Amino acid sequence: MANKIPARKDVPAKDKWNLSSIFASDSDWESALKEVPSLCEKVVQKKGLLGKSDGDLLEALKLLERAYLKMETVYHYASLQHEADEDDTQAADRYGRAAMAYTQMSAELSFIDPEIQAIDEAKLREWIKKPDFTDYRIYIEKLLHFKQFILSEKEERILSLQGQPAQTAETAFSMLTNVDMNKTFGSVNVNGEEHALTETTWSVFMHNHDRKVREEAYKKFYAKYEEHQNTIAALYAGSVNQDVFSMRARGYKSSLEQALYGNKVPLSVYKNLIDCIHKNFPALHEYYSIRKKALGLDELRHYDVYVPLVKSVETKTTYEQAVEICRNALSPLGKEYTDRLCNGLLNGWADRYENVGKRSGAFSSGCYIGDPFILLNYKEENIRDVFTMAHEGGHSMHSWYSVHNNPFMCYDYTIFEAEVASTFNEELVFEYLLKNAKDADMKKYLLAMRADDILATLYRQTMFAEFELKAHELVENGTPLTAELLRKIYRELLEQYFGPEMHFESNSDMEGLRIPHFYGAFYVYKYATGISAALALAKRVTNGGEKEREDYFKFLKSGGSRYPIESLRIAGVDMESVGPVQAACDTFKEIVEQLKALL
Numbered sequence: 001m002a003n004k005i006p007a008r009k010d011v012p013a014k015d016k017w018n019l020s021s022i023f024a025s026d027s028d029w030e031s032a033l034k035e036v037p038s039l040c041e042k043v044v045q046k047k048g049l050l051g052k053s054d055g056d057l058l059e060a061l062k063l064l065e066r067a068y069l070k071m072e073t074v075y076h077y078a079s080l081q082h083e084a085d086e087d088d089t090q091a092a093d094r095y096g097r098a099a100m101a102y103t104q105m106s107a108e109l110s111f112i113d114p115e116i117q118a119i120d121e122a123k124l125r126e127w128i129k130k131p132d133f134t135d136y137r138i139y140i141e142k143l144l145h146f147k148q149f150i151l152s153e154k155e156e157r158i159l160s161l162q163g164q165p166a167q168t169a170e171t172a173f174s175m176l177t178n179v180d181m182n183k184t185f186g187s188v189n190v191n192g193e194e195h196a197l198t199e200t201t202w203s204v205f206m207h208n209h210d211r212k213v214r215e216e217a218y219k220k221f222y223a224k225y226e227e228h229q230n231t232i233a234a235l236y237a238g239s240v241n242q243d244v245f246s247m248r249a250r251g252y253k254s255s256l257e258q259a260l261y262g263n264k265v266p267l268s269v270y271k272n273l274i275d276c277i278h279k280n281f282p283a284l285h286e287y288y289s290i291r292k293k294a295l296g297l298d299e300l301r302h303y304d305v306y307v308p309l310v311k312s313v314e315t316k317t318t319y320e321q322a323v324e325i326c327r328n329a330l331s332p333l334g335k336e337y338t339d340r341l342c343n344g345l346l347n348g349w350a351d352r353y354e355n356v357g358k359r360s361g362a363f364s365s366g367c368y369i370g371d372p373f374i375l376l377n378y379k380e381e382n383i384r385d386v387f388t389m390a391h392e393g394g395h396s397m398h399s400w401y402s403v404h405n406n407p408f409m410c411y412d413y414t415i416f417e418a419e420v421a422s423t424f425n426e427e428l429v430f431e432y433l434l435k436n437a438k439d440a441d442m443k444k445y446l447l448a449m450r451a452d453d454i455l456a457t458l459y460r461q462t463m464f465a466e467f468e469l470k471a472h473e474l475v476e477n478g479t480p481l482t483a484e485l486l487r488k489i490y491r492e493l494l495e496q497y498f499g500p501e502m503h504f505e506s507n508s509d510m511e512g513l514r515i516p517h518f519y520g521a522f523y524v525y526k527y528a529t530g531i532s533a534a535l536a537l538a539k540r541v542t543n544g545g546e547k548e549r550e551d552y553f554k555f556l557k558s559g560g561s562r563y564p565i566e567s568l569r570i571a572g573v574d575m576e577s578v579g580p581v582q583a584a585c586d587t588f589k590e591i592v593e594q595l596k597a598l599l
Contacts, residue, residue, distance in 0.1 A: 005354055005355060005356055006355050006356065007355065007356050007357075008084065008085040008087075008088065008355045008356065008357060008358070010355075011353070011355050015351070015352045015353055016084070016351050016352075017080070017084075017348055017349060017350060017351040017371075017373045017374070017375075018347075018348030018371075019077060019080060019081070019370070019373075021348075021369075021370040021371045022073060022076060022077045022080075022367075022369055022370035023073075023077050026090075026094070029074065029077050029078070029094065032070060032073065032074050033074050033097065033098065033101060035070055036067070036070055036071055036074060036101050036105065037101075037104075039063070039066055039067035039070055039071075040067050040104075040105050040108050040109060042063045042067075043060065043063045043064050043067055043108075043109055043112070044108055044109070044111075046059065046060035046063065047111050047115070048115070050112075050115045050116055050119065051115070051116075051118065051119040051120075051124075054127040054130065054133075057116070057119075057127060058132055058133065058136075060112075061133075061136045061139075061409075064109070064112060065135075065136075065408055065409055067105065067109070068408070068409075069368060069369070069408050071101065071102055071105050072367050072368060072369075073367060073368070073369045073370070074098050074101065075098045075099070075101075075102050076365065076367040076369075076370070077094075077098075077370075078091070078094040078095040078097070078098035079095060079098070079365070080365060080373055080375075081094060081095070082094070082095035083358070083359045083363075083375060084351055084355075084357075084358055084359075084375070085355065085356075085357040085358060086357045086358070086359065087356060087357030088357065110160065113143055114150065114153065114156055116140060116143055117143055117144065117146070117147050117150050121144060121147065124140065124144070125144075128140050128141070134407070135407035135408070135409055135410075136407075136409055138409070138410040138560070138561055139409040139410055142410075145262075145264070146261075146262070148251075149250040149251055149252065149261075151249070151250065155249075159246075159249065166242050166246075168238070169235045169236070169238040169239040169242065169519060170239060170516075170519035170520075172235055173232065173235045173236070173239075173516070173519060174516065176228065176231065176232070176235070177199060177232075177514065177516075178199055181224055181225075181228060182198050182199050184224060185197040185198060185202075185220060185221055185224050186220050186224075188205055188213060188216050188217045188220070189212075189213070189216065190205075190208070190210070190213055197217055197220055197221060202217065202221055203306070205217035205218075206218070206303065206306040206307065207306055207307055207308060208307065209307055209308075209311065211303075211304070214303040214304065214306075214307060215301070215303055217303070218301075218302065218303035218505070219505065222505065222507045222508065222510045222511070223507065225507070225510040225513060225514055226507045226510050229483040229487070229510065229513065230483050232483075232513045232514075233481065233482060233483035233486050233513060236471075236481065236486065236513060236518060236519075237475075237480070237481035237482075237486075239518070239519050239521070240255075240471050240472055240475050240481060240521070241475060243255045243258070243259075243472060243521050244472065244475050244476055246258065247476075254267075254472070254473075254476060255472040255476065255521060255522070256270060256469060256472065256522060259521055259522035260522070263414050263416050263563055263564050263565075264563040264564075264565060264566075265416065265564065265565060266565075266576060268576065269529065269565070269575055269576060270465065270469070270522070270525055272577075272578045272581065273462055273465070273525060273528055273529060273532075273581055274462060274465065274466050274469070275578070276578050276581040276582055276585065277458070277459060277462045277463075277528075277581070277585070278496075280582070280585035280588075280589070281496070281497070281499065283585065283588055283589035283592055284455070284459055284497065284499065284588075285498075285499030285500065285501065286592055286596075287451060287455065287588075287592045288300060288305075288498060288499055288501045288502060289499075289501050290309075290592065290595065290596050290599065291304070291305070291309055292304075292501050293599075294309050294310075294599050295307070295309070299501075299503050300501045300502050300503060301502075301503050301504075301505070302494075302498075302502065302503075302504050302505060302508045305498075305502075308448065308449070308452075309448040309451075309452070309595075309599075310441075310444045310445045310448040310449075310599075311445075312382075312383075312445065313383070313441050313442050313445045314381075315381065315383050316380050316381060317380055317383065317385075317386055318380055319352055319353075319378050319380070320346070322378070322385065322386045322389050323342050323345050323346060323389070324342075325386055325429065325432065325433070326338070326341065326342060326345070326386070326389060326390050326393060326425075326429065327341075327342045328432060329390065329425075329428045329429040329431070329432035329433070330390070330425060330428055330429075332428065332541055332542050332549065333428075333541070333549065333552075334549065337397060340397070340400065341393050341396070341397050344371060344372075344374075344393075344396065345374070345389065345393065348371065349371050349372065349373055349374055349396060350373070350374040350375075350376055350389075351373070351374070351375050351376065352376055352378050353376070353377065353378055354377040354379075358375075358377065359375065360377060361375075361377065362374070362375055362376050362377065362388050362391075362392050363375050363392065363395075364392040364393075364395030364396045364399065364422075366395075366396060366399035366400070366403065368403055368408050368411060372395070372396035372397070372399040372400050372403075373396070374389075374392045374393065374395075374396055375392075376388065376389060376392065383433075383445075384449070386429060386433075387426050387429055387430070390425040390426055390428070390429040391422040391423070391425060391426050392422065393422075393425060394421040394422035394423070394424055394425035394426070395418065395421060395422045397421065397556065398413065398417075398418070398420075398421035398422075398556050401553070401556040401557045401559075402556070402557065402558070402559030402560070403559070404557075405557040405558075405559060406557075406558075406559035406560065406561050410559060410560040410561050411559040411560055412559065412560045413558065413559050413560055413564075413567075414560070414564050415523070415526055416526050416529065416530070416564040417530075417555075417558075417564045417567060417568065418526075418530070419526065419527060419530030419531065419534065420530050420533045420534045420537065420555070420568070421534075421555075421556060422534075423457070423530060423531050423534035423535070424534040424537055424538050424541075424552075426453075426534075427534060427535055427538040428538055428542070430446065430450050431538075431542070433446055434446050434447070440598060443598060444595070444598045444599065447591055447594055447595045447598065448595060450591055451588065451591045451592060451595055454531065454535075454584070454587065454588045454591070455588065457527050457528065457530075457531045458528050458531050458532065458581075458584055458585070458588065459497060459528075459588075460497075461524045461525065461527040461528045462525065462528045463493050463494075463497045464515060464517070464518070464524045465522070465524050465525035465528065466493060467489060467490055467493055467512055467518075468518060468521055468522060468524070469522075470489050471486065471489065472521065483513075486512060486513060487509040487510070487512065487513075488509075489512070490509045490511065490512030490513075491504070491508070491509040493512075494508060494509060494511075528581070529575055529580075529581070531584060532575075532580040532581045532583070532584040533568055533571075533573050533575060533580055535580075535583065535584045535587050536572075536573045536579075536580040536583050536584070537552055537555075537571055537572060537573055539583070540552075540572050540573070548572060551570060551571050551572045552571050552572070554567075554570045554571060555567050555568060555570060555571035558570070
């Protein structure tokens with residue numbers, strides 16, 4: 001596969017995922033799609049009757065479960081086929097029809113949640129104590145959690161009608177940066193040849209060991225963003241204003257409270273994260289000092305922070321060898337875990353290699369029916385792809401345990417928890433490879449790679465989270481957001497986080513206006529809390545015994561049956577305390593010290 005990317009039809013069956021655990025054939029999928037409207041109609045017939053009696057509610061919930069399960073399965077199958085080959089017109093057609101059916105179902109069944117929430121709470125709580133409601137109890141309790149912020153039927157209708165217009169800022173930002181601007185960044189000279197500079201190739205240039213290439217790409221890239229600064233700032237301000245509008249309409253005290261309330265995450269978790277990272281700036285600044293010396297620079301510029309600190313070590317790890325590395329590295333989790341994961345990776349869970357039309361990158365995607373599938377674009381020459389396999393395998397095993405230990409209506413875990421199981425696996429693979437490294441070059445490479453990964457996930461995402469919080473608080477307190485103000489806030493954060501070694505360009509603060517995640521407010525902090533929990537749990541399990549391992553499996557098996565803080569506490573880590581974040585900072589500091597000694 002090294003020289004030519006094959007068409008999908010030419011990929012051997014053993015290298016592709018086996019979707020027969022969802023549907024045996026496309027014709028079976030077609031039949032299932034045809035069932036969706038009638039299943040929805042049966043639920044709609046219960047409209048207005050949900051509070052009449054416990055029997056009526058139970059019957060409606062069973063019908064709802066059947067409809068949701070069928071739709072999830074139909075959509076999942078079509079989505080996976082489309083991701084594997086976007087050039088396949090038939091797969092694209094199935095995906096489009098599934099998406100339309102999903103949207104239609106959401107509209108038709110939107111009455112369910114408000115009607116359940118309108119039932120007298122005392123009566124509803126008595127009903128769900130009955131054994132027949134066991135599979136639906138958690139679903140209803142989570143609906144009741146939101147009850148105090150539910151408005152009248154007319155008000156809720158107005159807010160729902162505003163849903164699509166509320167996405168205008170995000171949509172316009174995406175079109176501007178990924179389409180219109182993406183054609184105008186120009187090119188970068190690499191070894192005498194001009195290469196297009198785009199949103200996609202930007203990161204490639206930033207990893208180039210030729211500093212002139214990095215500098216040219218950086219300056220051209222942010223110069224173009226600066227030309228559009230007022231438009232982009234207005235779009236982001238519009239997104240923040242939308243968040244504040246929603247917060248005030250529903251009666252939350254702040255946009256942050258609204259974002260955290262659904263998962264019962266205390267505000268202190270967010271703010272403790274920021275405070276703890278600030279206290280641990282010295283190790284971060286020491287890392288940048290090491291980077292400056294290792295790269296042999298008189299001064300460190302912002303375009304020097306992404307290039308690998310240690311040049312890649314030549315390795316070749318076959319897919320099968322990578323699976324065995326995962327098996328050995330993850331052995332602290334026991335044979336049942338490693339056998340199930342590795343058998344899945346070798347027998348139908350994973351779509352292994354690149355093919356024409358296949359989505360780039362990697363992901364894990366599971367639903368209640370079928371295997372927890374993994375999309376990879378595995379390359380034997382890149383040791384990072386072993387980490388990617390372990391990472392996505394962590395997601396898939398989390399999904400497997402969630403599905404097999406929870407009813408459908410509460411099996412899906414939250415984003416707050418999602419990165420824990422995956423990053424946990426990465427940490428075990430890192431420790432295994434470091435322990436078994438054959439020479440100092442490999443150790444340096446692994447340590448440098450791990451330092452960059454933790455920095456990007458822990459420190460950098462916290463900086464983003466702090467910027468989001470400051471922007472929202474300004475609007476909530478009556479201060480309008482302008483390009484000048486947003487850049488000022490972001491530059492101050494850049495200077496705090498990167499420390500005295502860093503020299504910025506006049507437009508380095510434009511970075512704060514190009515982060516797509518900011519249009520889904522208060523999301524990025526979950527990466528930082530996720531890696532903190534994962535590092536703490538990895539250490540707890542590897543240094544502990546049977547109890548510590550079983551505690552971790554209780555977390556994997558929780559699915560959506562508990563709120564995330566509770567499920568992680570059962571695993572053995574208290575995210576309401578600052579301990580896990582501090583421990584993650586300590587881990588980063590230890591890696592930096594090891595790296596400094598080797599370099």
